[in-house]
Structures are given as structure tokens and as C-alpha cells.
Amino acid sequence: MRLSIWPVLALLLLINSCKTTAPAAGKQTADPYLSQVDSVLALMTLDEKIGQMTIFTTDWESTGPTIREGYQNDIRNGSCGALFNSHTVAFTRKLQEIAVKESRLGIPLLFGYDVIHGYKTIFPIPLGESCSWDLAAIEQSAAIAAAESAAAGLHWTFAPMVDISREPRWGRVMEGAGEDPYLGSLIARARVHGFQGDNFNGTDRILACIKHFAGYGAPIAGRDYNTVDMSMRMFRDIYLPPYEAGIAAGARTIMTSFNELDGVPSTGNKWLLNDVLRKENGFTGFVVTDYTSINEMVNHGFAADDKHAGELAANAGVDMDMQGAVFQRYLKESIAAGIVSEKTVDEAVRRILRIKFELGLFKDPFKYCNEAREKAQVFSPAHLEAARDIARKSIVLLKNDNKTLPLTKGKSIALVGPLAADRENLIGAWSGAGEGDKCVSVYDALKERAAKDGFKLTHAKGCAIQGEDTSGFSEAVNIARDADIIVAVVGESKEMSGEASSRAFITLPGVQEQLIKELVATGKPVVVVLMNGRPLTFPWIAEHAAAIVETWWTGSRGGPAIGDVLYGDYNPSAKLTMTFPRDVGQVPIFYSYKNTGRPYDPNTKWNSRYQDIVNSPQYPFGFGLSYTTFTYDSLKVSGKQYSFKDTIVASVKITNTGSVKGEEIVQLYVRDLVGSVTRPVKELKGFEKVMLAPGESKNVIFKLTSKDLAFHTADMTFKAEPGAFWIMAGPDSERLQKREIRLVE
Numbered sequence: 001m002r003l004s005i006w007p008v009l010a011l012l013l014l015i016n017s018c019k020t021t022a023p024a025a026g027k028q029t030a031d032p033y034l035s036q037v038d039s040v041l042a043l044m045t046l047d048e049k050i051g052q053m054t055i056f057t058t059d060w061e062s063t064g065p066t067i068r069e070g071y072q073n074d075i076r077n078g079s080c081g082a083l084f085n086s087h088t089v090a091f092t093r094k095l096q097e098i099a100v101k102e103s104r105l106g107i108p109l110l111f112g113y114d115v116i117h118g119y120k121t122i123f124p125i126p127l128g129e130s131c132s133w134d135l136a137a138i139e140q141s142a143a144i145a146a147a148e149s150a151a152a153g154l155h156w157t158f159a160p161m162v163d164i165s166r167e168p169r170w171g172r173v174m175e176g177a178g179e180d181p182y183l184g185s186l187i188a189r190a191r192v193h194g195f196q197g198d199n200f201n202g203t204d205r206i207l208a209c210i211k212h213f214a215g216y217g218a219p220i221a222g223r224d225y226n227t228v229d230m231s232m233r234m235f236r237d238i239y240l241p242p243y244e245a246g247i248a249a250g251a252r253t254i255m256t257s258f259n260e261l262d263g264v265p266s267t268g269n270k271w272l273l274n275d276v277l278r279k280e281n282g283f284t285g286f287v288v289t290d291y292t293s294i295n296e297m298v299n300h301g302f303a304a305d306d307k308h309a310g311e312l313a314a315n316a317g318v319d320m321d322m323q324g325a326v327f328q329r330y331l332k333e334s335i336a337a338g339i340v341s342e343k344t345v346d347e348a349v350r351r352i353l354r355i356k357f358e359l360g361l362f363k364d365p366f367k368y369c370n371e372a373r374e375k376a377q378v379f380s381p382a383h384l385e386a387a388r389d390i391a392r393k394s395i396v397l398l399k400n401d402n403k404t405l406p407l408t409k410g411k412s413i414a415l416v417g418p419l420a421a422d423r424e425n426l427i428g429a430w431s432g433a434g435e436g437d438k439c440v441s442v443y444d445a446l447k448e449r450a451a452k453d454g455f456k457l458t459h460a461k462g463c464a465i466q467g468e469d470t471s472g473f474s475e476a477v478n479i480a481r482d483a484d485i486i487v488a489v490v491g492e493s494k495e496m497s498g499e500a501s502s503r504a505f506i507t508l509p510g511v512q513e514q515l516i517k518e519l520v521a522t523g524k525p526v527v528v529v530l531m532n533g534r535p536l537t538f539p540w541i542a543e544h545a546a547a548i549v550e551t552w553w554t555g556s557r558g559g560p561a562i563g564d565v566l567y568g569d570y571n572p573s574a575k576l577t578m579t580f581p582r583d584v585g586q587v588p589i590f591y592s593y594k595n596t597g598r599p600y601d602p603n604t605k606w607n608s609r610y611q612d613i614v615n616s617p618q619y620p621f622g623f624g625l626s627y628t629t630f631t632y633d634s635l636k637v638s639g640k641q642y643s644f645k646d647t648i649v650a651s652v653k654i655t656n657t658g659s660v661k662g663e664e665i666v667q668l669y670v671r672d673l674v675g676s677v678t679r680p681v682k683e684l685k686g687f688e689k690v691m692l693a694p695g696e697s698k699n700v701i702f703k704l705t706s707k708d709l710a711f712h713t714a715d716m717t718f719k720a721e722p723g724a725f726w727i728m729a730g731p732d733s734e735r736l737q738k739r740e741i742r743l744v745e
């Protein structure tokens with residue numbers, strides 16, 4: 001018997017219509033939806049409740065816009081309350097119509113999708129965007145992704161991924177914001193705000209999902225899904241903060257991670273999901289698992305079978321089972337056996353229904369289904385221009401000997417390398433509905449410039465991304481000999497990073513480095529343009545290339561953005577947010593290391609060093625060059641001694657001493673010289689990105705309080721401790737001036 005809730009809801013909505021509009025996302029007041037949620041809950045059978053706790057992928061991504069028979073039944077009988085990997089207005093409307101018009105209660109579906117760095121207009125991969133250190137641009141990128149996704153019928157993205165990682169072997173570093181918790185937390189907040197805005201009253205915002213909770217970025221040996229084992233202090237000081245920042249920013253959903261943490265898989269970790277997430281951080285949204293991560297607790301050896309895994313997950317605080325169908329198959333039995341209470345189920349369903357109310361789906365299930373809006377938003381010129389802009393801001397200039405760059409008009413260019421004319425890879429990993437063939441390649445962009453500016457441009461691929469075939473070298477070398485400058489565009493394929501894409505050797509794949517050696521041997525200056533999803537190791541190239549530009553995967557307008565940087569229309573300002581090793585043997589290598597009892601001394605034996613390589617990285621965290629130069633006057637601090645209530649003011653004057661305007665990311669680091677536990681040799685505690693014209697100066701001021709110096713002390717209380725500190729400032733994590741101060745009780 002079909003009992004549509006619409007008359008009930010219509011009445012409820014009438015009663016509640018005098019209430020104020022929906023509260024800001026994540027800013028829960030008493031609970032404006034409680035009566036509505038409870039009224040719907042009261043109508044639901046246990047099967048329908050469990051259905052709301054179930055999300056399935058459609059086969060849309062693989063077979064085109066059809067609805068598999070299975071889904072129609074799942075939706076029609078209320079045994080699935082959300083779907084992912086289904087988008088476009090036309091397809092989501094079809095599914096929603098089944099839910100609203102054919103299921104017994106007509107509860108609207110939630111549509112989720114991995115909109116990680118753009119829906120159709122693809123932005124740089126998040127690791128690339130993070131190198132911009134431009135929080136406004138990062139927020140705008142997420143806002144555009146939200147606008148396009150919402151216009152395409154989506155309600156929810158499984159982003160931002162905020163997993164801190166010091167592991168370049170791990171393919172998912174491309175999806176995050178690098179190694180630092182301070183910067184990672186600010187970026188997590190910016191992306192949540194970009195996706196969600198302040199509320200869901202409009203039709204251009206979607207639910208964010210903080211993932212992967214928690215600690216997923218520290219798999220042993222950099223191998224995806226591998227064990228994560230760290231001290232509680234390391235977890236709370238380094239890995240937890242960006243998740244907390246995302247929650248504080250109002251993220252309405254959280255996704256559990258595949259990994260175990262201290263022996264307990266996150267998907268069954270009551271301490272994580274109940275104590276840390278809800279009690280400590282006041283999270284009020286719902287928790288979705290990662291893809292079949294409930295089922296995988298059997299492989300972990302944490303559950304005896306799927307039914308047991310479902311009980312562990314439900315009792316740990318999981319609200320929604322992604323793709324595992326464990327709740328759907330066993331939860332009713334577990335409730336009948338008293339292993340899971342119906343109260344637990346009701347709490348989970350309340351959290352899910354409340355979010356559907358917050359989105360306005362009960363008021364209008366087709367609120368996000370507007371073909372005209374979809375046509376206007378997707379791939380709009382403004383969005384594509386914004387993608388080009390943030391791509392420029394994400395490109396890191398790593399080397400520029402003899403001012404090889406920017407390229408000057410009139411110089412003839414030999415453009416070589418497997419990625420020079422490539423469009424498909426520009427969208428990078430986790431590019432969902434992105435369309436690589438709609439990207440503009442470097443070759444496309446330089447051809448346009450050559451036609452306009454009249455310089456000679458030749459092109460040869462030289463080799464493939466992978467494989468041992470060097471038969472294309474001679475063509476590449478021949479055009480190189482005839483050119484003034486060689487631009488070699490090399491790197492990984494987009495499939496070589498992302499999920500389940502760990503690499504033990506993080507060198508350039510195939511014979512690309514050999515190609516570059518042949519090009520360098522011509523004696524012409526070689527500009528190496530890197531396209532990759534992780535830090536790579538390339539010591540020979542670092543030594544012999546004339547210039548090196550790290551572009552990551554730059555998205556739909558990557559080619560023009562790279563052209564803008566190569567020709568100086570945009571002066572590169574990005575800085576690395578992840579350390580580049582000299583060799584994978586140094587991994588994990590990161591800037592905020594501990595001093596140890598025998599700190600590095602290259603001239604003696606008995607200290608923390610290698611026999612066969614130096615300790616320093618190829619390029620440190622925070623490093624990036626510009627086409628101009630900046631000088632830093634002496635760092636000043638406002639005093640020598642501070643109480644816990646004082647504000648520490650540090651300032652440094654920087655001047656653009658070059659001939660072109662440019663942006664500099666001035667960084668502030670702190671070292672706590674003596675602690676009740678050992679402390680890192682430096683930690684990022686502030687930065688400011690300043691634009692300066694030639695000759696212009698700016699006095700950059702940083703303010704710190706004792707809260708900024710807090711950490712988890714020997715007894716795990718989070719506080720600052722009195723004693724000596726270094727306040728350090730400079731252009732990256734190595735070139736720093738320091739001043740010593742004291743914090744006194």
C-alpha cells in the first residue's frame with residue numbers, strides 16, 4: 001500500500017513555514033527540523049529505515065544513462081536512500097521520480113558523486129591547487145565545482161579529501177593538500193565553504209564530505225589500503241587537525257577510511273566515530289562508509305562475517321553503508337537479536353533525513369533538476385577562465401637557470417615529450433565526469449601563440465609515457481637541434497596516481513629521462529615541464545635542465561595556463577606543499593622532522609644520516625621560484641619574553657628587487673626548543689601571499705598567541721609549555737631567519 005507522505009509533509013511544512021529559513025549548514029540551532037524528521041520517521045518501517053542507511057553506485061558510469069533493473073526495485077521498495085555515480089538532470093530526475101512517485105513513502109533520494117576537483121570544468125588536482133596557497137582561489141574552485149554539480153542534479157560530493165600525507169609513493173597524495181596540518185586545515189575549511197556555502201537555500205551548493213576519516217594518508221610503505229600505525233600524539237598533532245577543521249567549517253558528512261588505526265578499522269571504530277568525531281568535535285551530520293569498507297572488516301580480521309561487520313559498524317556510529325549492502329542484508333536480523341538497537345538505527349536515519357530536509361529535498365525533490373541551469377552552468381566560459389586562473393596559480397617554478405624562462409617571443413621552440421600534445425591526461429586522477437578531449441593541451445596553446453606571435457614551433461612526441469621504445473628519439477632530437485629552446489613535457493599518466501595507484505619507484509616512467517638526456521646533449525637549453533600526481537625523483541634532470549616547471553595536472557585549461565607561465569604572462573607564485581625527495585630511499589621525508597639525539601652532520605659518521613645520499617630533499621616544503629626576486633630584511637619580533645596571554649608579533653619587510661611584479665608566499669615557522677616531549681625542528685604557523693610591483697616593499701606582520709604554540713604534551717593535554725622558541729620567517733621551509741623568544745608562566 002503506497003502511503004505518500006506528501007499530504008503529511010505538506011501539513012508539516014505549512015505548520016513550520018512560519019519558522020525562519022534553514023539554519024546555516026553545520027550551524028545547528030535547537031533543531032528546526034526535529035518535528036519534521038520525527039514525523040517522517042514515525043511513518044517508516046524498519047526496512048525503510050535501513051534503506052535510508054544504504055547507498056549504491058549505479059552502473060551509469062560504465063553503461064551510459066540507463067537505469068539497471070536492480071536500481072528501480074531498490075528505489076521503488078525503499079531499500080536504498082541514496083545513489084552515487086549518477087548525474088545529469090535527466091538521469092537523476094528519472095531516479096528521483098521513481099523514489100517520490102513509486103515508493104511507499106516517497107522519501108527523496110540523495111545523489112552523491114566524487115567531484116574532487118571539478119565536475120565538468122576540471123580544476124588542477126587538489127595537491128596542485130594546494131601549492132597556490134591561495135585560499136580564496138581554492139574556495140572559488142570548490143564553489144564552481146558545486147555550482148556545476150548542483151546544476152547537474154547532484155546533492156553531495158565525496159570531497160574534500162583532507163588526508164595529510166608524507167608518502168609520495170601513495171597515489172592519493174594527488175587528492176589532498178600535502179604534508180602540513182596547518183595549511184591542510186586552512187585548505188579543508190576553504191573547500192568545505194566552497195562546496196557548501198553558508199546554507200542550501202539556493203541551488204548552487206552541495207554537501208561536502210570530509211574524508212577519509214581517519215589517518216588514511218599514512219599507510220605503511222606508501223601502499224594504498226595498508227596498515228596505519230602511529231602514536232596517538234602523532235595522530236592528534238599531525239593527522240587529525242584537517243578533519244577537525246573541516247568539521248568546524250560545517251561539513252555535513254564524513255566518510256570513514258579503509259585503513260585500520262592502531263589495530264581498529266575506522267569503519268568499526270567507536271572511539272573515532274563517537275568520541276572523537278561527535279563528542280569532541282560536535283559533528284552533527286551523518287557518517288558514510290567508504291566503498292564496501294564494512295565488508296572489508298572481515299578481511300581485516302576485525303569481523304567474523306559481514307553480519308558481524310555490520311553490527312560493529314552500526315554500533316560504532318556508521319550511518320550509511322556504501323555499496324556493501326550489509327545493512328540491507330543483515331541489520332534487521334541484528335536488531336531482532338538485540339545486537340543493534342532500533343534506537344541506534346533511528347538516530348542514524350534522523351541524521352540522514354535531517355540533511356535531506358536541510359537540502360530542501362522534501363520541499364522540492366526536483367529542486368536540483370533544471371535543464372536550463374545545467375546548460376548554463378556546465379563548462380561556462382567564466383568557469384573555464386577560472387580554471388585557467390587557478391591552474392596558473394598552482395604551477396611551481398622549481399628551476400630557472402640563466403633566466404631561460406620566461407620564453408621570449410621570436411625564439412623558435414621545439415616542443416617534445418609524450419604529454420606535450422596530450423589532452424586526456426590533463427584532467428588528472430579523480431576527474432569523475434571530466435572530459436579529457438575537451439581540454440586544451442600545451443601544444444594547442446603554443447600553436448595559438450606561434451600563429452599570433454610568429455615564432456617557429458615544431459613538435460615531436462619522442463616517446464610514450466611508459467615503455468622502452470626509443471625509436472622516436474631521433475625525430476625529437478632533430479627538431480631540437482633546429483630550435484632555439486626545447487620544451488619537454490613529461491610525467492606520469494593520470495592513472496599512475498589516485499586510488500590503488502601506489503608506486504615503489506617514483507621516477508619518470510619509461511624512457512622519458514633518457515629522452516631528456518638526449519635533448520640536453522644537443523646543447524640547447526631544455527625546459528622540463530612536469531605533469532604528475534605526486535612528488536617525483538629526478539636528480540639528473542634537476543642538475544642538467546635549464547628550467548623545471550612542476551604543473552601537476554592542471555585541468556581543462558591546463559595548456560593555456562602553462563603557456564601563460566612559460567611566456568611570463570603570469571609570473572609563477574606557487575610553492576610546494578609536499579617535499580620532493582632526491583630518491584625514494586629517503587621516504588618518508590618531510591620538513592617538520594625531529595632533531596634526534598644525533599642530528600645530521602655530513603662530516604662525521606655517528607649521526608642520523610645515510611652513507612649514500614644527503615638528508616636534504618631535492619626541493620623542500622614551501623619552495624618555489626619567481627621570475628622576479630625578493631629580498632627579506634631582518635626579521636623583527638615585538639619582544640624577548642611573553643606571558644601566555646601576550647600576542648607575539650613578528651614582522652619582516654620584503655622587497656621586490658626584480659623587474660616584474662610578482663607574488664611571494666612569506667612563511668612563518670616556529671620551533672619549540674625544549675618540550676615535555678620532543679618537538680619538530682619547525683612547524684608552519686602562518687603565511688601571507690603578497691603581490692609586489694618592482695621596487696615595492698611590504699612589511700608582513702604575523703601574530704601568534706600561546707594557542708599557536710600548543711601541542712599534545714607528555715600527558716596528552718593540548719597546551720603550550722613555557723620555554724624558549726625560535727620564530728622563523730622566509731620564502732620556504734629552509735631559507736629562514738630566526739629570532740629566539742621565551743614564553744613564561
Ligand code: GLC
Binds near residue numbers: 114158211499
Ligand atoms: C572510493 C574512494 C572514495 C570515494 C568512494 C566513492 O573507493 O576511496 O574516496 O569517494 O570510493 O567513489
